[in-house]
Amino acid sequence: MSAENEIVPPPGAAHRFAVVGMGATGVGVFVALVRSLVAGGRAAGAEVHIFETKERLGAGVAYSTPHDCHLLNMRASTMSVHPDDPDHFVRWLSAHPGAGPAVESEYVPRRLFAEYLQEFFEEALVEARQCGIKVRTHKSVVSDCREDARGVHLIAGLDHFVFGRVFLCLGDLPSTAYLEFTKLPTYVHSMWQGAGLETIAPDATVGILGTSLTAVDALLQLRGAGHRGAITCFSRRRALPKVQGPSVRYTLRHVTEENLGRLTDGFTRQLEFAEVAELFRRELEDGLGLAIDWKRVLARPAETFTHTLARDVERAERGQTLWYSILDATSEIVPLVWRTMSAGARASFMTEHLSIWSMFRHCMPLDNARRLLGMATDGAFTVASELSAVSYDEEDAVFQVSAGGTTHRVRWLVNATGTGFALDCSDSSLIQNMLMRGDITPHPLGGIDVDFDSLRVLRRDGSHSARAHYIGPLTRGVHFYTNSFETNLANAHSAVAAALN
Template identity: 25%
Template sequence: MHFLIIGGGFVGTALACELLKQAPAGSSITLANSGGPLGKGLAYGTQSPLHLLNVPAARMSWTDEQPDDFVNWLAGQGNTCDGAAFVPRQRYGDYLAVRLREHIAARPDVHWQQLQNRIDSLTPEAGRWIAQCAHGPALTADRVLLALGNFAPACPHPSLQALPADRYVGDPWQPDALSGLPADAPVALIGTGLTMLDLLISLQAMGHHGPVLAISRRGLLPKPHRENELPPPQWQAPAGWLAAGSLRSQLREVRQAIGRAQANGQDWRDVWVALRPRTTALWHRLDERARAQFLRHLLPFWDVHRHRAAPQALAVLRAAQAQGRVQAAAGRLLGARVDADGLVALQWRARGGQDTQEFKAARVFNCTGPSTRLAEGRRGLFGHLLHDGRLRPCPLGLGLEVGAGYALADAEGREQPGLFYVGPMLRSQHWEATAVPELRAHAKAAARAALGC
């Protein structure tokens, strides 16, 4: 049996480890990764020690079978830390790479191949899958597991695409995003979430001290984790909490729970601890209309409460605001052009206001966060699968559809034998599919399905 994993970030690494644990002797596993080192991916490929995990170390084990694995690994590396600590993301990438190498070494009876190559297309043939590589011969596999993540951020305004390459950075994670930027240059960040925080930290690390405008529709900033995010929850959900009702009534229940918790001196985050294991079931109960309402009206508020920031990261923003260097604004982007002085004149209107304001920036960064929209002229492997009718995109732009065993659905909704997907595009069906605790569970279940367990 030949297994092909496409993607070498967290999900690809977790899938590989699960397959290596359970694959029959004589099996063959190939992991194709066109990006950087295995285990890193976009999330953990940063080289800055200032970019921290947004989850305490105690919750970041690659497997739920050994919940303290990451903390123990850190201790073995001489980095003893409290499980409540928010450690550099690059350390987590190192940890994943080590655990994968250990699993490979433990299975000499399984043929392992790491392929630094891009897979451009997948075609079924006689019960197997033919994977065409960008370079070199095609591969043939019995089972293909797609472990690809999000797309680059969608452009927030068409006028930005007309700007010169040194004035607009559509993907803030590209290696040269900050290259050549003067320390006193004015900068505009489109988006006020976690990506904005990361970029602000990178700017500070390079000695940048120019003015910064961070703008989004609502101007919401990420909420902080507690300094110690691991105490036992003090708030317990009452019987029947969120068991029924409309989206509006459930929102009312959550708000009332937070109000009662805070009135009793408890932490509102404990309400979210109780909400998290219920989220997927709540999402399943919503029809498409209710989901669209959630995305249109509630998503920004959900994101800042659910995807919280490490306290240290938020402190950088607060200090820069106190110094008057950073303005976080709620407003609508109206347009952008290069002015006579060579700077980008960014026009925007404050939320609820009528007047057009202008900010001149030496460089504009798209910090709106990754996209999961498939039906937007995609190229590469997803574009090929979409063209061939082998994907069923979510009508709300949240990803794609899979069957109960993670088999990828085609354009007609039929499961495709031997072709699986695990990654953040599962949001369309499960909603919770972006953080390690959920992704490791999805990876484990998908690996078992691919093995026929």
């Protein structure tokens, strides 16, 4: 190509950045980007464009709920937006007039964290403008993102933009399971979007697909709204989440970077599942000071779910939950553990062990557990395992849910299965357009494949994008622990560092 026919990027494109999606992860990217541009002396003349359809920036799906029964599942002391200042959120709560006694309870309503994120964003916005960074907000849906020699092209509504770097932060996308029911008026595909649970009649029978923390949120919201009808939660394998007890600071002895380096011969080979399981077994047994009957722990409980829940609440109240503090201490190193595992080990974990891990790792606050126990004791809900099939009886206008050899008939059905990771089923036009062209690649374990360190998206041809980064829950196959705010915040910093390097 001759010099006069070269494709030249539009003026200033190299200094123009886009952040698509301004939930918690998008805010983390924006703040990291602003502060890195300022620290690097590159603020003057830079532009940051924000794309978000919601009025509130920072809430996203995770923290947009207005209901006080929806608590953070992590203690306030673990939710700081400043990794080097872990008490920042706690101090913010203490100074916030709307927090009240919730500060002392440690688990605060998620709406407060959304306000905290919004204030964090606004502080960075002021800093950006004072330092010469132009920030523009577009309340439109980004429908496409493609890259060529000129830069990264975004289509948002009728507008076409070209950027030097783009950070895609779409957050928790709706479940990609049970899509066949989405047009039925008594099916709630996402309790966080649209009318959600508000349209369910107080006396209606309700089925909730899942027994995770999202199902707990649904139960508590229905209870708070005065729902009186029978509710059944359905699960394939797992029971309700375990219960968090008092926080205990724990220092890892076995699941450490040093041991991972030793086991992998300096990170030159990958670990099989048995090797990783042995590390965690030693950590738990050494930390607890006793041998664990793993067959009993991993077995399906013989008693009723109400009995199991009552026992878990009692143990949490007595402080007999050191195992949770041990697992919680692994948060920062889990992405590295995941990276060292072989493809077969990861696949085995996802298909055979993810449900039990989630039950013990993603536990509910004691306050929520007490409320659930009261509901269960009153007969307000029950749990049915071994979910095998779901169908809709058009004649009677009811859902039929088969679980444990019994068919349950419910008027309303609520999907509480969480984020959808099947890209080909996603309702995002952005994802579908990029997937169709091969500009993103599905990860074998679900979600989007990216480079571990830079978060650059992987193309179908095996190359990584030079300018497009994806950060958030959909990188689970690469980073695993992406439902964690701290993991996504760390990845936001990594992506920004790679973009500005």
